Amino acid sequence: MSYEHPQSPPPSSADQVRTLGMLAHLGGILAYFYAGWVAALVIWLVNREKRNVAAEEARVALNFQLTVLIALIVCAIVRSIPVIGFVGWLGFIAVSLISLVLSVLAAVAVQRGGSYRYPFSLELVR
Template identity: 60%
Template sequence: MSHDPYAAPPARSTPAATWAVLAHLGGILAYFYVGWVTALVVWLVHRGKDHGVAHQALVALNFQLTVLVALVAARILAEFPLIGFVGWIAMVAIGVASLVLSVLAAVAVSSGGTYRYPVTLELVR
């Protein structure tokens, strides 16, 4: 086993990174319409303390609110008799996309980077 003295040290988990990861992982609960709650709480707690955590929580909050709007629209579409199947498929697709993108964001933030979701309405500034 060799040791490279010039290799970068492994990223350490700091409390700030943990809070940013938690804000993004709230998206796991998006299918149950509560994915936005963790990002909102993290943003409200850290917006005056840590700019990096607050920014990542705001990015996560805007994405989760976008997902919430899309899920509500799909749920309304699912109530119509002839096109309800399309709404149900859309709800499943939105839930899976939110899950995958939230995990990708959490991994990116935990390694010390930032993440920007591909499709987001900027509802909170």
């Protein structure tokens, strides 16, 4: 005698799309490793033709993470200058922390059904 367990309903397409948008923003956690843009790029490339929430949120996250990458590269260059290298380290820490905080805020906003716009971001991907 076997008992059938009731199956939970499959996740809706809207939930899956929202989760992908959230994951695109959470890629910012990897900014410390100069790789925060990878998750957003992959999600954007997969979804850009669909023009859905995931594609738009991934595009926004990708623009922000590319902006962060540029800032981190500038900080790395400044760090290599002996007299002002400390400023580069402070900038690196500040940019990394800002990226972490804003990425988490964006992921929470998207998961709650909204959208998120970063306070500063270059429009590199349209």
